[in-house]
Amino acid sequence: MPAPPGQRSATLAAWARAWRAGLVSFDEVLDETTxxxxxxxxxxxxxxxxxxxxxxxxxxxxxDGIRVVLPTAGDPRGLPGPGPFSAAALVVGEGVVLGDGLGLVPEPEAAPGPGVPLDADDRWAGTRWLAHPLPASPVPPEPLTVAEADHDLTLAMTETIGALRRLDVARLPPELAKGLASLRGDDGGGPELPVGYGPRARRLSARATTIAAVLALASIDASGAAVNAYETGARDAALRPLATAARRARAAAINSPLE
Known part of the structure; x- marks a missing residue:
């Protein structure tokens, strides 16, 4: 299962929040993030x-001044308003707000040029974060509680699974079919949140992370079992609300008050 989009920012935000609450050490933040x-x-x-x-x-x-944002085109929820940080976060679908003045966005991975193979030995095994100033008068984030996000995610899962049952999911690639089946199952997996997060936030984060990873896998094989444009569109339409609910749930869990 691939890491879901936004995992770098989600991890940094969660551990930085726990650090500022005095629950983990600074070294733990770096170890978990890097x-x-x-x-x-x-x-x-x-x-x-x-x-x-x-x-x-x-x-x-x-x-509470540190939070993750997981925006996408058409859904800029959580962004502090127009500016370089919001623009960059929309491009990669993630970012971390550090107080009132600074935001970090992981740099998009560079793709090799036409006809240039990507040699793993030549790749820099690291991450570059782009620092951006935040707007002088940031827009207050739209709060979404863990309970609200949990409800929305459960509803989206029910509707998506119902729509997928009407499609020919049996002919999906085995890995994707297994992932879709897991949407009916337990709370999921994924990286654990640091100490300080309550049980409900942990369950929501784990479930939403698993769903986001499944959807990332689905995007790798965009055609799935669809045999025509109509079925492709139907499958995308079935998955889209779940993707939105999963993104919002992950952010709500990470940004929830620490106990």
Whole structure:
């Protein structure tokens, strides 16, 4: 199962919030966020520093001032308003708000040029975060509680599964068919949230992360079992509301108050 879109920002936001609440150490934030890889932050003036150094600005930010955003075209929920941060976050579908003045967005992965093979040995095994100033008068985020997000996700799952039953899901690739079947099952898996998050937020995050990963797998094989344009469109229409609910649920779980 591939990592769902936005996982880098979700992980950074969750562990940074727990750190600012005094529940985990700064080293734990770095360990969980970087996984041993190099993470750099590029500022608008062209200067670059380590993620550890850049996070110093967050040492004065309250936990609730740190949040993840998982926007997409047509659904900019959570963004602080027009500006370079919001524009960049929309491109990659994720970002982290650090207080009132700074936002981090992971740099999109560069694709090889035409006819140029991508040699794994030549790739930099790390992440570059682009730092962007936030609007002087940010738009207040639209709050979505864990309970509301849980309800919306459950409703979207029920409607999506009903729509998929009317499609020929039996001929989906085995990995995707198995993933779709898991939507009916338990709370799912995915990276655990740090200490401080309540049981309901943990369950919601795990379930929404699993669903997002399944949908990411579905996007790899866009045709699925569809044999014509109508069936392709029908499957996409069935999955779209679930994708929206899963994104919103993941953000709601990560941004929920710590206990």
């Amino acid at each position: 996984g041993g890889e190099e993470h750099l932050v590029l500022h608008p003036d062209g200067t670059e520093e380590s993620l550890a150094s850049a996070l110093v600005v967050a040492s004065r930010v309250a936990p």
